[in-house]
Amino acid sequence: MSLPRIAIDAMGGDEGVRVMVEGVSLAHGCNPSLRFLLVGDEAKVAERLALYPGLAEAVEIRHAPEVISGDERPTQALRRARTTSMGMAVDAVKRGDAGAAVSAGNTGALMAISKLALRTISGIDRPALAALMPTLGNHDLVMLDLGANTNCDSRNLVQFAIMGAAYARIVNGLASPRVRLLNIGSEETKGTEDLRDAAALLKQVNGSLALSFEGFIEADKLSRGDVDVAVTDGFSGNIALKAMEGAARFVADLLRRSFASSLRSKLGFLISRPATDLLRHHLDPNQHNGAIFLGLNGVVVKSHGGASAVGVAHAIKITARLLEENLTERIAADLANVGAEMIQNPARAGQRGQVEASPQSDLASEQGA
Amino acid sequence: MSLPRIAIDAMGGDEGVRVMVEGVSLAHGCNPSLRFLLVGDEAKVAERLALYPGLAEAVEIRHAPEVISGDERPTQALRRARTTSMGMAVDAVKRGDAGAAVSAGNTGALMAISKLALRTISGIDRPALAALMPTLGNHDLVMLDLGANTNCDSRNLVQFAIMGAAYARIVNGLASPRVRLLNIGSEETKGTEDLRDAAALLKQVNGSLALSFEGFIEADKLSRGDVDVAVTDGFSGNIALKAMEGAARFVADLLRRSFASSLRSKLGFLISRPATDLLRHHLDPNQHNGAIFLGLNGVVVKSHGGASAVGVAHAIKITARLLEENLTERIAADLANVGAEMIQNPARAGQRGQVEASPQSDLASEQGA
Structure with missing residues (x-):
């Protein structure tokens, strides 16, 4: 059984369409059965998409004339839900035109738009980002x-x-x-x-x-x-969350300085490279990217605004997993039991x-x- | 000019008197001009003190029959201020019998006791821990x-x-x-x-x-x-603060695991030992121990409950520095200017x-x- 397609807000995030389309390409490379609805400026999305010929048959583009900005207030973003890439991606989930939505845009706006479009599961007052x-x-x-x-x-x-x-x-x-x-x-x-x-x-x-x-x-x-x-x-x-991210980066920076502090340390670093590479991989925020709004009638995943294409691909993988596992239905059933x-x-x-x-x-x- | 002596709550903290007296001894070793008022169970304090003969002339013991526990509510602790090591150490500052107090006990209790005994500087509603x-x-x-x-x-x-x-x-x-x-x-x-x-x-x-x-x-x-x-x-x-501490420890633990993951990594670790030792020193919470209650008419320093003797000594060094610098007077003057x-x-x-x-x-x- 194939999964429903995933709607992507192709314009959100610090780098927008470039990173989002590359992330889609990476995710598709790992799982060629995935299908996508890319929502955003049609010309810009098509231009990026042309760089990944293998992706064409897995993707449909839907034109959205506007983009919600990073500092836009949720109330204002709500008013522009019908014309923006974020709003239209979430709307596709509401209409059953996609099984889930992924956005790297403004968190507060995504929360407000998703809550209004998809509503919360019965008994839940507010969705939470997990x-x-x-x-x-x-x-x-x-x-x-x-x-x-x-x-x-x-x-x-x-x-x-x-x-x-x-x-x-x-x-x-x-x-x-x-x-x-x-x-x-x-x-x-x-x-x-x-x-x-x-x-x-x-x-x-x-x-x-x-x-x-x-x-x-x-x-x-x-x-x-x-x-x-x-x-x-x-x-x-x-x-x-951010304090932990910052502290991990701080320690990594100190470690780099320490290793660079003497010839002996530099040699030690080269020898222990596989160990520090393992550490870097383990701590890379892109390997943990993809937060989900729990409590909605539908799957909406927030990708970090600064995530790389690898991070976007990771968020898409999580999204696919939640679709496979029927997350929404299982949470609703779980809540009914409670x-x-x-x-x-x-x-x-x-x-x-x-x-x-x-x-x-x-x-x-x-x-x- | 010699500094006023420092009152020590000798019973507070996870390990109480053992760590506190050893910390006093270390601080005194670095700066033999420091004088202390050790407040706590007289017999227990004297027993530990006997291990550090050089300290005898720098220290006076003041007997406090009770100790404030880690989970005691501030309101309850306030009622026992007169009979507890924490309350009596702060009271010594109020009476001018000591220039500052150091405690590793219950933060909320220390805040309440210090605020009541020393009052806030004119214009400040509440002290803050910095x-x-x-x-x-x-x-x-x-x-x-x-x-x-x-x-x-x-x-x-x-x-x-x-x-x-x-x-x-x-x-x-x-x-x-x-x-x-x-x-x-x-x-x-x-x-x-x-x-x-x-x-x-x-x-x-x-x-x-x-x-x-x-x-x-x-x-x-x-x-x-x-x-x-x-x-x-x-x-x-x-x-x-705690998220950062935890994340730094997490990274250090991962690093240790990574270095232990292969013979090559172990070798690299041995060679780069000076670098990782430098890192460990830089991140050691004991090297940063000692938080101060700002906004009081007097110096009260909170040592971390789990600090080692080195950590306690560091908190005492900070306390001495604040006395030297006339912190209270300078903050009050600063506030008046504003x-x-x-x-x-x-x-x-x-x-x-x-x-x-x-x-x-x-x-x-x-x-x-």
């Missing part, structure tokens, strides 16, 4: 939200936990993923009220979900491989088992383990 | 708040910017430090309303402050050395130059560059 991050363990960490929602309340966080666990079950084949909330301490008294409320709720419904909620996690422990899903609001998630009341009103559902009411700010600690 | 972080540039980055205040409004952020700049002028000798607010994008429309408001205010008063406000910065760009002060709320700051209205009511001061009122959420973009 990505797979490398760890020292046996499989990647699912982390969400990475920037789609600047402010999140406890209800959003609980919904993210459920969606993140469903995603981890699908991509990592885990029966009961270990879920933690990102916080500034592991003690139950730490963090914001929304985090403490979300923790108390997840703890109470733990047994009825196909996940294992294990409390809070601090940002320095994310890469150790002892948690499967890390849940956070979009502001903190974006800060954590029980509608829990998702739509975690506060009420969570408090069912609670006899005495305690002051809100003390909720988490009063129910402490 | 640290120096390594960069690729010529000097360290001052970053604050790192966890003292979970929620911060625009007024807090503006005050942190002013205090952080004062600290950077003192420790890094800069005339007009480049200040940025940590955000999830560099565009003016990004982030929370408080961040956008703080940015608009700092932009308007830029000329009247001894700092150069340059807008937002994303977390992946913190280590590049092109900003001197990064300002954020305590939640995001703590997440960013003008009382700006600090105490940045919103009003910031809007003086503004003729038309614009909707709050659009403030930043309407005033866009």
